[in-house]
Amino acid sequence: MEGMAVKPFHEIEAKEVTTSTMCSAIEEDGYLLIRNVVPREAVEQLLDEITQVIAAAGWLLPGHDPMERLADIGAACGDPDPGFKRTYQEVFNLAAFHALPHHPEVKRVMKTLVGDRVLIHPKPIGRLIFPQCDRLTVHAHQDYRFMGGDPECFTVWIPLHDCPVEVGPLRVLEGSHRHGIIRHEDENLHVPEISAAESMEGEWVGGPINAGDVLIFHSLTVHAASPNRSKQLRISLDCRFQDYRRVLNPANLAFAGDSGKSWEKIYSSWPSQSLKYYWKGMPLNLKPSVTELQELATSAETPAMRARYARILSQLS
Numbered sequence: 459m460e461g462m463a464v465k466p467f468h469e470i471e472a473k474e475v476t477t478s479t480m481c482s483a484i485e486e487d488g489y490l491l492i493r494n495v496v497p498r499e500a501v502e503q504l505l506d507e508i509t510q511v512i513a514a515a516g517w518l519l520p521g522h523d524p525m526e527r528l529a530d531i532g533a534a535c536g537d538p539d540p541g542f543k544r545t546y547q548e549v550f551n552l553a554a555f556h557a558l559p560h561h562p563e564v565k566r567v568m569k570t571l572v573g574d575r576v577l578i579h580p581k582p583i584g585r586l587i588f589p590q591c592d593r594l595t596v597h598a599h600q601d602y603r604f605m606g607g608d609p610e611c612f613t614v615w616i617p618l619h620d621c622p623v624e625v626g627p628l629r630v631l632e633g634s635h636r637h638g639i640i641r642h643e644d645e646n647l648h649v650p651e652i653s654a655a656e657s658m659e660g661e662w663v664g665g666p667i668n669a670g671d672v673l674i675f676h677s678l679t680v681h682a683a684s685p686n687r688s689k690q691l692r693i694s695l696d697c698r699f700q701d702y703r704r705v706l707n708p709a710n711l712a713f714a715g716d717s718g719k720s721w722e723k724i725y726s727s728w729p730s731q732s733l734k735y736y737w738k739g740m741p742l743n744l745k746p747s748v749t750e751l752q753e754l755a756t757s758a759e760t761p762a763m764r765a766r767y768a769r770i771l772s773q774l775s
Contacts, residue, residue, distance in 0.1 A: 464629060464664040467491040467673075472563065477570045480674075484571060484612070488635035489675035491667065495563050496616065501669045504554045505618040508693055511552075512586065515545040517691065527619065527690040529588050536587070536594040538648055547719070549584050553728040556582065559697035560733060564614060564672065568699045571612060571674070577702035579710050580737055587626060587683070587692040595685050597651040598631070598658075601698070602677040603642050604650075606707035607745065611700040615673040618693045622666045626686035628673055629664035634680035652680060705745045711737060712773035714766045721773065748774060 468483060469491040483490040502525075509524035517535075519528045535542040549555060558564070559578050569576055587594055601613050621627040634640075637658065642650035652658070658680060667673055675681060677698075686692050700706070713719040725734050746754060748771065755768040 464662045465632070466665045467630070467663050467667075468632075469493055472567065475567050475570055480567070480570045484635075484674070484676055487632050488679035489630045489632070489663075489673065489681075491665075491671060491673050492567060493668070493671050495567055495672045496558070496561055496670045497563070498670045500558065500561055501616070501618050504552070504558055504695075505669075505693060507552050507554050508549050508584070508586075508618070511548045512545060512691070515541070515548075517545070517586075517588075527693065529689060529691050531588070531590060534588040534591045534594070536591070542586075546584065546586065549586070551724050551727065553730065553733070555584065555695070556580070556733055558582075558616065558695060559614070559699075564616075564697070567672065567674075568612070568614065572610075572699055572701045575701050575703055577700050577706070577737065577740060577742070579698035579700075581710060582698075583696040585683075585692065585694045585696065587686050587694075589625075589686040589688050589690060589692075592685060595626070596649065596683040598654075598680050598682040599642060599649070599651050600634075600640060600678050600680055601696075602639060605677060605698065605710060607710065608700065608704035608706070609639075609677050610704055611677040611698055613675055613677065614697045614699060615667075615675075616695045616697065617667050617669060617671070618695065620666070620668045621692060621694070622688075623664070623684060624686075625688045625690060626684045626692045627664065627667045628681050629662050629684055630673070630675055631658060631660040631680035632663050633660045634658055635676040635678040638678065640680065702740045702742055705743050708744045708746065708748075708751065708770050708774060712770040714770050716765070716769075744774075 468487055471493050472495045513524040517533045519530050522528045559582055602609050615628055640652055643653045644650045751767050751771040755771055758764045
């Protein structure tokens with residue numbers, strides 16, 4: 459896709475958002491770019507906290523304001539590099555990292571799409587993308603491949619700074635949500651992706667996305683990152699939203715791996731109680747259910763799967 463001209467995003471201003479405009483865009487195109495949703499100061503507050511963390515990790519060039527995000531290319535790393543995981547966990551532990559998806563303006567916009575029964579998935583994903591490092595570029599995929607549950611779930615992509623094309627904003631394959639679940643390649647890949655040989659109809663759309671804008675797309679919409687050809691890290695947030703009556707994979711509420719992560723550890727330094735375990739008061743439609751998880755924790759095919767289900771179950775109680 460690099461070097462190819464792409465069609466500009468379909469975009470509207472935040473003040474123009476209605477249920478009709480939102481739903482028709484998602485139904486037709488599978489996405490919508492909305493300008494000026496989040497106040498810039500709210501985005502910059504989180505960016506400031508994140509850049510302090512990555513500066514302390516040695517990811518940025520010394521002698522510059524960390525908010526400039528000028529990368530030390532020699533420190534380039536990404537998942538699953540151990541050094542990246544340590545620093546990413548510090549970022550993930552920030553209370554402000556989890557608060558941004560709950561910003562009133564983001565919730566207002568998402569209610570026009572999913573209705574008043576909004577569930578904000580509690581594990582947002584931070585993207586800390588070094589420049590000039592092709593192995594870290596996220597290739598074409600559908601978020602549903604990683605989330606499960608009901609496909610009527612939506613990602614909100616929020617850059618924490620102005621993101622011109624050279625910094626590597628997302629691109630979207632317009633209308634691709636209508637093709638259903640597309641096969642992803644897994645072999646020898648840390649992150650599954652859709653093969654370039656896969657036949658996919660639609661036109662790639664893209665362009666600059668600025669601090670305060672949000673790009674919203676369906677869980678089946680094919681998307682990818684543009685390569686970061688700048689000198690700066692690209693820092694953004696992926697947040698997932700759905701109607702809480704729809705089926706939810708309980709893995710989206712828990713830490714299913716064997717890393718030792720827990721909500722108790724993450725919450726330990728938070729100054730406020732307001733967002734801790736907020737989803738536990740909702741009548742969620744879990745699949746597998748708690749009863750099914752109890753059975754799977756003892757009867758799943760492999761010891762690793764049994765341990766995975768047991769870890770999820772322990773974090774739901």
